[in-house]
Amino acid sequence: MRDRSSFRGGAGYRRNALIVGALLFVALVTFLLDTQGVLSPVRAYLTNSLTPLVAAVYGVNIQAGDFLAGSHDLQRVTKERDMLLKENSDLKAQILRIPQIEIENMHLREQLRIEKTRPWQLIGADVSVQTLADGRRLALVGVGSSSGIKVGMAVIARYQSSPPALIGVVSMVNTDSASVTLIDDYSSVISVQAYHGNTMVRGILHGNIQANGVLQMSEIEREAEIAAGDSVVTAGLTRLYGPSLPNAAIPADIPIGIAKAAYVDGRSKAVDVQPYINPELVHYVWIIHNDTK
Amino acid sequence: MDNPQRHKIEEIVWHELRTIVLVIVIVIFQKIFLANIFGVSLNLLLLLVVLRTLIEPIVTIGRWALYGGLIFDSMSGAWLGMHSIGLILAVVTIFVLLSRITSENWILPIVAVIIGSLVYYFCNGVLLYLLVGSFNILTYITVVFIPELLIILVPALPVFLLLRWLRSMQRGELPLDVY
Numbered sequence: 490m491r492d493r494s495s496f497r498g499g500a501g502y503r504r505n506a507l508i509v510g511a512l513l514f515v516a517l518v519t520f521l522l523d524t525q526g527v528l529s530p531v532r533a534y535l536t537n538s539l540t541p542l543v544a545a546v547y548g549v550n551i552q553a554g555d556f557l558a559g560s561h562d563l564q565r566v567t568k569e570r571d572m573l574l575k576e577n578s579d580l581k582a583q584i585l586r587i588p589q590i591e592i593e594n595m596h597l598r599e600q601l602r603i604e605k606t607r608p609w610q611l612i613g614a615d616v617s618v619q620t621l622a623d624g625r626r627l628a629l630v631g632v633g634s635s636s637g638i639k640v641g642m643a644v645i646a647r648y649q650s651s652p653p654a655l656i657g658v659v660s661m662v663n664t665d666s667a668s669v670t671l672i673d674d675y676s677s678v679i680s681v682q683a684y685h686g687n688t689m690v691r692g693i694l695h696g697n698i699q700a701n702g703v704l705q706m707s708e709i710e711r712e713a714e715i716a717a718g719d720s721v722v723t724a725g726l727t728r729l730y731g732p733s734l735p736n737a738a739i740p741a742d743i744p745i746g747i748a749k750a751a752y753v754d755g756r757s758k759a760v761d762v763q764p765y766i767n768p769e770l771v772h773y774v775w776i777i778h779n780d781t782k
Numbered sequence: 783m784d785n786p787q788r789h790k791i792e793e794i795v796w797h798e799l800r801t802i803v804l805v806i807v808i809v810i811f812q813k814i815f816l817a818n819i820f821g822v823s824l825n826l827l828l829l830l831v832v833l834r835t836l837i838e839p840i841v842t843i844g845r846w847a848l849y850g851g852l853i854f855d856s857m858s859g860a861w862l863g864m865h866s867i868g869l870i871l872a873v874v875t876i877f878v879l880l881s882r883i884t885s886e887n888w889i890l891p892i893v894a895v896i897i898g899s900l901v902y903y904f905c906n907g908v909l910l911y912l913l914v915g916s917f918n919i920l921t922y923i924t925v926v927f928i929p930e931l932l933i934i935l936v937p938a939l940p941v942f943l944l945l946r947w948l949r950s951m952q953r954g955e956l957p958l959d960v961y
Contacts, residue, residue: 505841512844513870516851520863524913528862535856543810543857550814618813620858623906624926627859661859668859676914698921769818 533663536629540666544617544631551772565649596773603645603653603775609740611645611775612636617666619769624698626674628657630774633665637778641735643723643743644669646771654744654765655679655723656774658736667776671768672745673702679739680726681706683719683748683760690715691724694745694762702767703749709758719748721762740777798845805849813857822929825902827854829934831869832898833891833942835876837949847873861913868905872898891942895935903927 522528570591600611614630632638642659658677661668670677677696682689683706692709706721725741727734746764753759808827816824827850835843851866876894883890907922 505839508841509844509870509874512848513867513874516848516863516866516870518863519852520861520867520909523862532856532862535852535862536859539806539810539853539857542806543813546810547814618857619817620813620860623903623910624922625858625860625910629857629859698918698925 536663537633537665540617540629540631543629544615547616547618599647600775603647607653609777610779612638612778613773613775614667616772616774619671624675626657626671626677626696626768627660628669628671628768628771628774630667630669630776631665632776633663633667635664638662638667638776639735639738641738643739643777644774645743645777646766646768646774648766648770651765652744653775654746655739656764656766656768656771658739659776669774672696672704672764673768679736679745680724681721681745682724682741683715683721685714685716685719688714690719691726692760694721702764704746704762704764706748706760706762707754707757709760711753711756711758713758715748715751715758715760717748717750721745721748721760738777743777801845802849802853805846806853809850809853809857813854819933822933824933824937825899825930827851828869828872828898828902829895829938829941830945831873832876832894833938833945835873835898836880836890836894836942837946840873840877843873844870861909864906864909867909868902871905872901875901888939891938892935895938896931899927899931899934903930 519528523532596613600613603609604611612632614632617629617631619629620627630644638659640659640662643655644657644659645653646656647653655672657669657671657674658679659667660670672679672694674696675698677694679694680691681694682691684690690709690713692706695705695707697704709715722745723739723741723743725739727736727739728741731737744765746762749761749763751758751760805827808830812824812826816826831843831847831850834846847869848866851864851869852862854860854865855862876898879897880890880894903926907919907927911919
């Protein structure tokens with residue numbers, strides 16, 4: 490049954506050891522070169538080549554999931570669609586027959602609504618795939634440097650009745666795709682502020698490796714007043730103190746979540762923050778390209 | 783007049799391309815359909831690489847590990863080669879430790895998956911710790927390593943038996959186990 494060329498004692502010992510050693514060497518060299526940024530074009534090419542394929546399969550998977558689940562979301566979306574159909578003209582009703590255009594239309598309307606109420610210019614994008622392995626929380630979106638996307642830009646989304654809220658920050662950009670580090674990834678660090686009555690409390694929001702979705706706001710002054718229910722938004726401190734850094738693209742006052750519980754942590758205070766949106770549930774996002782504030 | 787050397791090179795290229803396409807399909811399937819099973823992702827690539835190490839030549843599986851890791855990295859935003867290193871080290875460790883045990887033993891795939899996962903996640907944990915930033919190792923073990931090891935153990939034996947059966951069918955052997 491077995492056909493395993495041996496490392497020990499077999500005729501192919503030296504050859505097998507050399508080949509496996511060479512494969513490991515190739516992997517190590519590739520890794521080291523990529524950490525230095527030498528292989529960025531190769532990685533961009535690979536990602537750009539594979540993203541459409543992954544996005545197509547991912548789309549089919551979502552459609553199948555919705556169909557099988559028969560969830561409340563589908564019913565709600567159907568109700569909203571029916572309402573919009575009544576309000577719109579016959580021409581629009583015809584357009585709405587095409588599901589792709591219908592979805593695109595819905596996303597653009599949402600984008601316009603956000604842009605009207607906020608000083609942001611947005612670029613919409615589909616989430617191609619999310620990486621939830623190895624404790625990481627990353628997502629690949631279908632826009633890149635060709636659309637003006639840069640590292641450090643804030644990524645927002647809307648889910649059900651939530652306000653448009655931050656779900657991550659662009660961490661790597663290719664020509665037609667970009668990698669987003671989600672706010673619940675353990676490497677995610679964002680300056681934030683919480684509003685408690687008329688006072689404002691600043692701190693740093695960290696992702697959490699645990700899969701419960703709760704984030705931690707730390708580096709808060711021990712005497713600061715903050716309590717459960719206070720809203721947490723971005724502070725945009727990088728823009729103030731390090732305008733040349735990538736995260737300077739993150740504007741202030743993007744909603745993130747609600748303070749869940751506050752506790753004393755050594756000489757400072759920390760707060761558990763429940764984000765408005767679970768980033769894993771999001772299939773369409775907007776990247777804040779520019780804000781006019 | 784045909785050149786036999788040229789034929790061989792063409793065959794090698796065709797074989798490698800076929801392997802790469804197969805690995806791409808496996809990685810896409812894993813990333814889309816197995817990314818969230820009760821909140822845990824099932825690492826199909828690691829499972830197949832580890833189990834095939836028990837029944838296939840190590841050079842073949844070494845190539846699978848390299849290609850699989852690179853494709854996985856390019857789809858997940860990780861540094862190219864990061865997962866390949868973990869997979870190849872897992873393959874070598876399993877081969878060195880378990881190559882003398884007969885693949886007829888049903889405990890073998892379970893032990894191999896445990897050892898392979900230990901090496902793979904240890905390697906990934908160390909690289910992430912060094913390059914991404916500090917995180918709690920104990921939490922990484924309890925939140926990432928243990929759940930992903932437990933979920934990969936569930937299909938280990940059935941997949942191993944399936945792979946062994948496919949191998950027997952390819953060779954025209956009678957799939958008969960004697961205990």
